[in-house]
Amino acid sequence: MRLEIAVLEGDGIGPEVMAPTLALLETLAPEAGVEFAFRALPAGAGCYRDTGEALPEASLDAARAADAILLSAMGLPDVRYPDGTEISPQIALRMAFGLFAGVRPVRTIPGAPGPLAGAPALDFVIIRESTEGLFASHGRGVVEADRARETLEITRATSEKLFDAGFAMARRRRELGRGRGLVHCVDKANVFKAFAFFRAIFRERAALNPDVAAETAYVDATALWMVQRPAMFDVIVTENMFGDILSDLGAGLMGGLGVAPSADIGEAQAVFQPCHGSAPDIAGKGVANPCAMILSAAMMLDWLGERRGHAGLCAAAARLERAVDAALADPAARTADLGGRATTAQAAAAVAAALTAQP
Numbered sequence: 235m236r237l238e239i240a241v242l243e244g245d246g247i248g249p250e251v252m253a254p255t256l257a258l259l260e261t262l263a264p265e266a267g268v269e270f271a272f273r274a275l276p277a278g279a280g281c282y283r284d285t286g287e288a289l290p291e292a293s294l295d296a297a298r299a300a301d302a303i304l305l306s307a308m309g310l311p312d313v314r315y316p317d318g319t320e321i322s323p324q325i326a327l328r329m330a331f332g333l334f335a336g337v338r339p340v341r342t343i344p345g346a347p348g349p350l351a352g353a354p355a356l357d358f359v360i361i362r363e364s365t366e367g368l369f370a371s372h373g374r375g376v377v378e379a380d381r382a383r384e385t386l387e388i389t390r391a392t393s394e395k396l397f398d399a400g401f402a403m404a405r406r407r408r409e410l411g412r413g414r415g416l417v418h419c420v421d422k423a424n425v426f427k428a429f430a431f432f433r434a435i436f437r438e439r440a441a442l443n444p445d446v447a448a449e450t451a452y453v454d455a456t457a458l459w460m461v462q463r464p465a466m467f468d469v470i471v472t473e474n475m476f477g478d479i480l481s482d483l484g485a486g487l488m489g490g491l492g493v494a495p496s497a498d499i500g501e502a503q504a505v506f507q508p509c510h511g512s513a514p515d516i517a518g519k520g521v522a523n524p525c526a527m528i529l530s531a532a533m534m535l536d537w538l539g540e541r542r543g544h545a546g547l548c549a550a551a552a553r554l555e556r557a558v559d560a561a562l563a564d565p566a567a568r569t570a571d572l573g574g575r576a577t578t579a580q581a582a583a584a585v586a587a588a589l590t591a592q593p
């Protein structure tokens with residue numbers, strides 16, 4: 235099978251973490267039973283500076299037509315839109331392709347210096363609704379002389395898709411032996427009518443997915459429990475802003491941005507990208523941790539494999555994830571964000587070696 239992958243390497247450390255990731259995918263292609271055609275597409279702050287467009291129409295069209303989209307990081311501190319806002323074509327992509335499900339795994343990485351070091355390993359997933367909620371008025375909030383307003387919008391259609399994605403994810407994790415088939419709807423239904431609506435739709439979808447356990451929780455309590463008893467979670471589905479905040483908390487728990495992958499999934503397209511930004515403070519030094527990008531690529535392989543019923547891709551995804559774990563178990567493979575001294579190239583080489591060493 236030939237798969238066309240749109241590659242948006244963007245700005246800052248983006249190209250530095252993308253290159254070794256593509257090399258690993260090439261290594262995996264034969265055993266996965268696929269051929270990758272990588273198509274580099276211009277986008278980001280550098281592209282905006284050079285062409286006046288952060289996400290050229292041609293890039294958007296090519297990304298739409300690709301089988302999957304890999305994105306590393308976009309944005310530069312000194313390049314902004316005329317109104318002063320950050321250049322973030324990620325949001326444009328999310329809206330253009332209706333990428334409503336932001337998947338953020340929270341998984342303990344060996345050797346990552348998380349605050350829960352020594353505690354039992356974590357393995358749960360947050361799915362953040364990514365197109366509405368408290369971001370519904372994104373960029374269109376109203377500011378008057380003495381008050382400002384933003385809109386919270388929850389729609390039935392998107393909520394149903396979000397919850398169904400949560401139940402499907404819980405089922406998949408149970409199949410893989412990673413979860414017990416449990417979805418938590420996280421909201422603030424005790425205070426806001428919009429969240430009571432959200433929760434009511436969750437209950438409806440739960441009734442249609444009786445093979446998966448369904449629970450509800452308030453977002454404030456969830457923040458506490460993610461730290462105090464994270465093992466209670468399997469799949470969390472939540473509103474956009476709550477998911478934004480909880481997934482950064484999750485990245486903190488698992489050892490930082492350098493190891494936190496993500497996926498933004500819609501009905502037809504999906505974008506796989508690390509949770510981190512372009513890290514201008516370390517760009518060009520060759521010391522960025524490539525693992526978040528590599529783990530995002532592993533999520534892409536699994537998504538492609540599942541969608542196409544191609545077991546070889548799912549197996550390759552699991553192998554790549556295991557190779558990252560095996561590599562990072564050795565302190566010599568850890569970059570500075572993990573307390574080590576490895577360069578990007580050394581960390582990536584360790585992952586490649588671990589991949590070869592696997593049975």
Ligand code: ATP
Binds near residue numbers: 247
């Ligand atoms: P954005 O607004 O795009 O999310 P940001 O300003 O929040 O970006 P990042 O660019 O993610 O932040 O950087 C935050 C900090 O984390 C920086 O100090 C950066 O060097 C560090 N960092 C981010 N990604 C990595 C990585 N892959 N390896 C090592 N350090 C990283």
Ligand code: MG
Binds near residue numbers: 511
């Ligand atoms: Mg940020």
